[in-house]
Amino acid sequence: MPGPGMELIGEEEKRELLEVIEGGYLFRYGSEDNPAFKAKVYRLEQEVAKLSGVRYAVATNSGTSALLVALCGLGVGPGDEVIVPGYTFIASISSVVYARAIPVLAEIDRTFNLDPEDVRRKITPRTKAIMAVHMLGNPARLDELKAIAEEHGLLLIEDCAQAFGASYHGRPIGSIGHAGCFSFNIFKTITSGDGGMVITDDEEAYHRFFAFHDQGHKPLRKGVEVGERPLIGLDFRMTELQAAVLLAQLRKLEVILSHLRENKRRFKEGISDIPGLEFREVTDPRGECATILTVIFPDAETAHKVAEELGTRVVAGSGWHVYSNMEQILNKLTVTPEGCPFTCPYYKGGEVRYWKGMLPQTDDLLSRSINISIGVSDPGLGSAFGVTMRDGPDEVERKAEEFRRVAMKYLS
Ligand SMILES: Cc1ncc(COP(=O)(O)O)c(C=O)c1O
Secondary structure (H helix, E strand, C coil): CCCHHHHCCCHHHHHHHHHHHHHCCCCCCCCCCCCCCCCHHHHHHHHHHHHHCCCEEEEECCHHHHHHHHHHHCCCCCCCEEEEECECCHHHHHHHHHCCCEEEEECECCCCCECHHHHHHHCCCCEEEEEEECHHHCCCCHHHHHHHHHHHCCEEEEECCCCCCCEECCEECCCCCCEEEEECCCCCCCCCCCCEEEEECCHHHHHHHHHHHECCCCCCCCCCCCCCCCCCCCECECCHHHHHHHHHHHCCHHHHHHHHHHHHHHHHHHHCCCCCCEECCCCCCCCCCCCEEEEECCCHHHHHHHHHHHCCCCHHHCCCCEHHHCHHHHCCCCCCCCCCCCCCCCCCCCCCCCCCCCCHHHHHHHHCEEEEECCCCCHHHCCCCECCCCCCHHHHHHHHHHHHHHHHHHHC
């Protein structure tokens, strides 16, 4: 099973869905004086905003569209550069391209998230935003990244797709930058198959996000309106069906997080004394989602042998999430031959180039690491080995023992 929320789909989701189907309102807008209209999308937005400690949320049909809404809503566009980590899902990069800006790839550090030192090195007069991606359920170094953003007058956008429910030293993720974006696809903490959310505490940004996600309209419109639209928008709306499932899933969030955290603690304890084995640095162990346990070997060869014997892959070979495996970015495969935004006349940074090996620190770390599933089993993350949300202490101990046996064979 892909993610923890998906494992717990059951009666609660059925009941919520039935309410929508029986009510007959599948669209996020309905007639407020009809009790059959349950306004699930609106309720979900309010609940996620509250949980995140911000005033506003806009539900979208995916995490990718949430990122595009945030970028375009915050005014990122032609001529701008956005600093993005080289270890992330393609959507963090492609959303920048579709906002018509230039993604600038930066190194990750031992948190497997953006390295603030490299972010500093990558800042130019054209930098408009830093996109902090909280990979594998773990918050990036948000204090440092926020300080850099403030020092240089940059936007900080949090890609929280893989970390719904995480917090950073007491503050919910997504609430620290100018906008936070979530995904509810099947690999995420909670799911509705697909879905997303963008949150902010800034009223003006909220109005722009809402307008961009729904044809330029104002927030919470009740029906069709004419005129006074602040911008040209698109349609990234969430349906009542998705929101119904997510409302049920949201009520399971605490159970999911505490189960994953306990399983991760137990797994880590079971393998923590293997000589030469190190762990990914976690910026806030109490606030992370604990979906994945990432281990680091002294060299790539050992990591590769262990991965192979466990039936999995090193992170560098896991495909989707590693810049050096993204041929569409490396080759700038835009949808039309003009090559915008890379050839945009507003862009004054010269030729844009991406190549395998451009992020040696990232390449080194990913080549000698393995992602162990605690609750997200995703071949695209290289987390084929491990446990799932349904597993209890016995299975965790069994899998930890299996890992220990194989790792010890090559490390001792
Ligand atoms: C880091 C990251 N950003 C963005 C996304 C995009 O989310 P979605 O698949 O909902 O469009 C994902 C999804 O896998 C992701 O992992």
